[in-house]
Amino acid sequence: xIDRRNLLxxxxxxxxxxxxxxxxxxxxxxxxxxxxxxxxxxxxGWSYQHHQGLLAVKKEFGDKVETTYVENVPEGPDxxxxxxxxxxxxxxxxxxxxxxxxxxTVKVAAKYPDVKFEHMTGFKQADNLATANIRFYxxxxxxxxxxxxxxxxxxxxxxxxFPIPEVVMGINATYLGAKxxxxxxxxxxxxxxxxxxxxxxxxxxxxxxxxxxxxxxQHTDSPAPVKFAEERKIFAVGQASDMKSFGPNAILTSxxxxxxxxxxSRVKAVLGSTWKTGDTWGGLNTGMxxxxxxxxxxxxxxxxxxxxxxxxxxxxxxxxxxGPLKKQDGTEFLKAGEKIADKDLxxxxxxxxxxxxxxxx
Amino acid sequence: xxxxxxxxxxxxxxxxxxxxxxAALGELxxxxxxxxNLGVEGMMVIGAYAGFAAKVGTGSYGLAFTxxxxxGAAMGLLFGVLTQQLxxxxxxxxxxxxxxxxxxxxxxxxxxxxxxxxxxxxxDALGLPGRFASGTDVIMLATLALVFAVxxxxxxxxxxxxxxxVGENHDAxxxxxxxxxxxxxxALAFGxxxxxxxxxxxxxxxxxxxxxxxxxxRGWIALALxxxxxxxxxxxxxxALLFGGITILQLHxxxxxxxxxxxxxxxxxxxxxxxxxxxxxxxxxxxxxSRRLRAPQSLGKVFTGTA
Numbered sequence: 001x002i003d004r005r006n007l008l009x010x011x012x013x014x015x016x017x018x019x020x021x022x023x024x025x026x027x028x029x030x031x032x033x034x035x036x037x038x039x040x041x042x043x044x045g046w047s048y049q050h051h052q053g054l055l056a057v058k059k060e061f062g063d064k065v066e067t068t069y070v071e072n073v074p075e076g077p078d079x080x081x082x083x084x085x086x087x088x089x090x091x092x093x094x095x096x097x098x099x100x101x102x103x104x105t106v107k108v109a110a111k112y113p114d115v116k117f118e119h120m121t122g123f124k125q126a127d128n129l130a131t132a133n134i135r136f137y138x139x140x141x142x143x144x145x146x147x148x149x150x151x152x153x154x155x156x157x158x159x160x161x162f163p164i165p166e167v168v169m170g171i172n173a174t175y176l177g178a179k180x181x182x183x184x185x186x187x188x189x190x191x192x193x194x195x196x197x198x199x200x201x202x203x204x205x206x207x208x209x210x211x212x213x214x215x216x217x218q219h220t221d222s223p224a225p226v227k228f229a230e231e232r233k234i235f236a237v238g239q240a241s242d243m244k245s246f247g248p249n250a251i252l253t254s255x256x257x258x259x260x261x262x263x264x265s266r267v268k269a270v271l272g273s274t275w276k277t278g279d280t281w282g283g284l285n286t287g288m289x290x291x292x293x294x295x296x297x298x299x300x301x302x303x304x305x306x307x308x309x310x311x312x313x314x315x316x317x318x319x320x321x322x323g324p325l326k327k328q329d330g331t332e333f334l335k336a337g338e339k340i341a342d343k344d345l346x347x348x349x350x351x352x353x354x355x356x357x358x359x360x361x
Numbered sequence: 362x363x364x365x366x367x368x369x370x371x372x373x374x375x376x377x378x379x380x381x382x383x384a385a386l387g388e389l390x391x392x393x394x395x396x397x398n399l400g401v402e403g404m405m406v407i408g409a410y411a412g413f414a415a416k417v418g419t420g421s422y423g424l425a426f427t428x429x430x431x432x433g434a435a436m437g438l439l440f441g442v443l444t445q446q447l448x449x450x451x452x453x454x455x456x457x458x459x460x461x462x463x464x465x466x467x468x469x470x471x472x473x474x475x476x477x478x479x480x481x482x483x484x485d486a487l488g489l490p491g492r493f494a495s496g497t498d499v500i501m502l503a504t505l506a507l508v509f510a511v512x513x514x515x516x517x518x519x520x521x522x523x524x525x526x527v528g529e530n531h532d533a534x535x536x537x538x539x540x541x542x543x544x545x546x547x548a549l550a551f552g553x554x555x556x557x558x559x560x561x562x563x564x565x566x567x568x569x570x571x572x573x574x575x576x577x578x579r580g581w582i583a584l585a586l587x588x589x590x591x592x593x594x595x596x597x598x599x600x601a602l603l604f605g606g607i608t609i610l611q612l613h614x615x616x617x618x619x620x621x622x623x624x625x626x627x628x629x630x631x632x633x634x635x636x637x638x639x640x641x642x643x644x645x646x647x648x649x650x651s652r653r654l655r656a657p658q659s660l661g662k663v664f665t666g667t668a
Contacts, residue, residue, distance in 0.1 A: 042467060042474045042573040072574065157616075190615045193627055197577035198568045200608065203377055207612040210369030210492075222575075224568045231480050245475050246570065357618040 028064070031093065031271055033057060034086035035069040036079065038098035039196045045221035045240040046195070046257070047071060050097045050120070053259035060264050064271060075100025083108040087115050093270045095263065096120065098195075099164050105129065116275050118266055120259075121166050123346040125277050132262055135283035136166070137173035137345070138313050139255035139291060140217075141320035142306050143237045144177025146252045146294070147215040148185045149302035150235050157208030159201060159218040159225055160191045163360045165348045167219045172352045173320045174217060179354060181305055187355055188213055198224040209234060215252075226250060235297050242292040253306075254292030261287055281342055284314045321345065326353040365492045370613055372496025376567055378605030379501045380405070380559035380576075384583035385590070385597045386504075386511050387555025391437075392587055393515060394548035395528035395659035398440050399455025401556050402580025403462020406573075408433040408557025409564035410466040413571040416478040425478075426500070426561055433557020436462060437549040444663075445542045445549075451661050459580065467573035474572055481566040500562055505598070507555075512594040524548060528657035531664045541664055556580065589634045591641060592656065603633070 035054050039047035054067050068091065073082050079101050086094050087108055095118040096105045102122035109117040109129040117129040125131055147156050156178060160167050171189060178185040188211060190204045197220075205216045205225040214234040218225045221239065223246040229236035230247035238244065238254025262282060269275040282288025291310065294303055312318035323334030328351040334340055351359050384401050391398050412429030416422065436458060443454045484494040515521040527534045527544045535541050563579070564571050582604065590596030611626035641655070 040467065040573045042471055044474050044572060188616045188618075190612050192612070193624060194577070196574070198570070198572055198575045199377070199380070199563055199577060199579070202568045203373060203609060204612050206369070206373050206376075206496075207609065207616055210366055210373070211613065211616045222572055223570065227477070227568060227570050246477065357615070358620055360622065360624070 030064055030066040031061075031267065032066045032068065032089070032091040033267060034089075034091035034094045035067065036073050036082055036086070036094070036096040036098075036101060037069060037071040038073060038075060038100065039221050040071050041069070043196055043221045044223050044243070044246075047097070047221065049241050049257045050095075050259055053263040056260035057263050057267050061267060061271070065267060073101075077104075080104035080107055084111070087112040092116060093118070093267060093275075095266075099166055100162075116266075116270055123165075123279075123343070125279060127277055130266070130275075130277045130279070132280040132282065133166075133346075134257050134259075134288045135281055136255060136257070136289065137169045137320055138283055139289055140170045140173040141177035141313070142291060142309055143217065143253055143255060144174040144179075145181050145306050145309055146298055146302050147174070147217065147235070147237065148178035148180075148182040149299060149305065150252055150297050151182075151185070151213075151215050153212050153214045154182065154184055155186045155188060155211075155213040156215045156217060157205070157211075157213030158187055158189045159204045159208070159216070159220055160189055161195050161220045162193065163191065163349075165346055168351070168359065169345055169348045170219055171355065172348065175352060175355050176320055176325075177309070180309075181302075189355070189357055191360055192220060194220065196221045198222040201225050202228050205229065205236075206232075223247075235295075238292055244292060244295070247295075249296055251292070251295040252298055253294055256290040256292055258288050258290055279342075284310065327351070328353055328355060328359075368491060368493035369496060370609060372493050373609045374602065374606045375497060375501050376605075377608050378601040379504050380562045380567070380579055381583050381586060381601040381604060382504050382508065382598060383559035383562065384556045384580060385586040385601060386507060386594060387433075387552035387559075388583055389587050389590070389592060389594060389597055390511060390515070390524070390555075391548045391552035392660055393528045393592060393657055394524050394545045395531055395657050395662065395664075396441075396444065396545050396549060397451045397455065397661040398437065398458070398549065398552060399452060399584065400436065400440055400458025400462065400580075401552075401583050402576055402578065403459035404433045404436040404553045404556035405462075405560035405563075405576045405580045405583075406466045407436050407462045408560030409575055410470045410473070410560075410571055411557065412561025413476075413478055413564040414469070414473055416565055417473065417476050422481065422565070425565060426558060429557040429561030430554040431557070433560065434550040434554040436557070437551070437553020438546060440553070441546045441549040445545050448663050448665065451663075463574060470571055470573050476571070478565055478569055478571075481569060498566055500558075500566060508594050508598045515594065525657070528659055531659045531662070535664070535666060541666065545664075556583070559583070585631070585634045588641075588656075589637050591637065600633075 037047040041051040070082050073079050093116045097120040099121045105119045106124050109126050119131050121133045122131050192200050192204050201220050202224040205228040209232050216225045216229045216236040218239050223243045226236040226243045226247040229250035236250045240257050242254045244251050319339040321340035323338040324336045325334040326332050408429040411432035412425045415428035416425035440458050443449045444451045484497045527541050531541045586600045589600045607629050
């Protein structure tokens, strides 16, 4: 029979046992690391690559870490709730992986000073909030060279998601790269107001092709535009991950994000208590940016030009944004020989001269 | 404008509208029978995956579309068991069905991401010339025919009359001996099948590949279209063409550099839906002479079969 006294004893025993268990594991509590993704991990693009980073962290640190991820988190108030929840559940390192998570991350970081936050591609830091970005624009500059060389119509189509600096600088870099090999190159830009909607991305690619472009570039996360280009027998550039399998003939190259090394180094820093805030921009030389193998549509000539640019950029001899450069309205923003500062890139909200059409606000 | 471009725009518009027409037509029949199934998105995405997997597995488009229809219908019947047999709340069950569909398809579909199913033959494969033929396909034509078939069924056949009777007043229909639950289960199977086919159109014709959540809200648009159409098949067609048309035209207008805000154009179909809702709520009031724009009277109500 269990009477009240026995019950109390039993409860006390369980509590003691639980405390014992906690004490036993307290010697090596795993570091809880939380990831927040904007899309599904199966998007085969942006979120997929971040998830590869999570897997790399798990592989590197094994029992020393415990990882959690939340996918398909909308950019808005919901993001704040998700990030807050991760922090309150005891995650000591929280990695938020979309530009639109910037303000929610800043807010939650202020609430939990002993939790470390990493925000990808934003520009607001705090003592416990670091940011990181990849110099995607370098990849786009090189892709622009390949695109201009492969285009017969002299028109590059570009599918944009939202007019934020990360996307705008990519469009500008593409144009500058393309113009460096074909001064008459034209770009058609379509904004689809989404990061991930394969049907709409495909419709946009079709609209561009119907209007005469023969190269499709994208800053959205699904492989739909590459797949469309393969069907229409035109060319495309893969975004975020290697999209070769979706368009073996169409693909010129892919701009591949590699977050693995960065995430491993940040987890290591937290484990070793050496974590510091900062703003990291990885590129070709740090391995955070990689270019996919050139596709069959890339000529030997184009290959040589692209490789030369890649080499010069890796060595720091060439910067895609080197003056003299003018904005679309004709005002000069870089004097001859001047290279753009990272903070100006991070806030870029204008097209360079030569791109047609208005940038949506 | 060159005729090739116009043909391309019209074909693009039809491609964008086809999955919406299919899903909305299915939901229209379901709602006409008095059931509100908010799980369209879930049924669509299951169809998108099932169709794609069947195509990759068997290589046959016939089998692929059949599988998608059956998978969608199974989802519709699952909803039927929950709401018609177990009498659970339709709104909650519908939302659950959407979440279930998204999750289940992502679970099974994880391994299929990155596979390709080949290109669906367009009408130019039949020897028809031009950009229009190269952008249109048999599923699209069948979908247009289906609008007429559903309208005929609802307005001109006895079975359609019974279905509408069940949707207008299930107690009265029950009292004169119509099998309310059986009619609704059949409607749900049809609705699920059409949503599944719409999803498969997306994964086999429009994009064509599989990624999780690829329906990206089209199920919800289909639901809005049914209301927008005031439960009439031809208005569903008009609404879907309007929606698809606005989507495609705003993409093209950007390509041409026209200064119209993409965001405002994207909003238009939703604004139109709200406007229709306002008009309907005024016309649907007691004493109003117009009964045409009214929702089925038993829509969403629980039928216990004891009245």
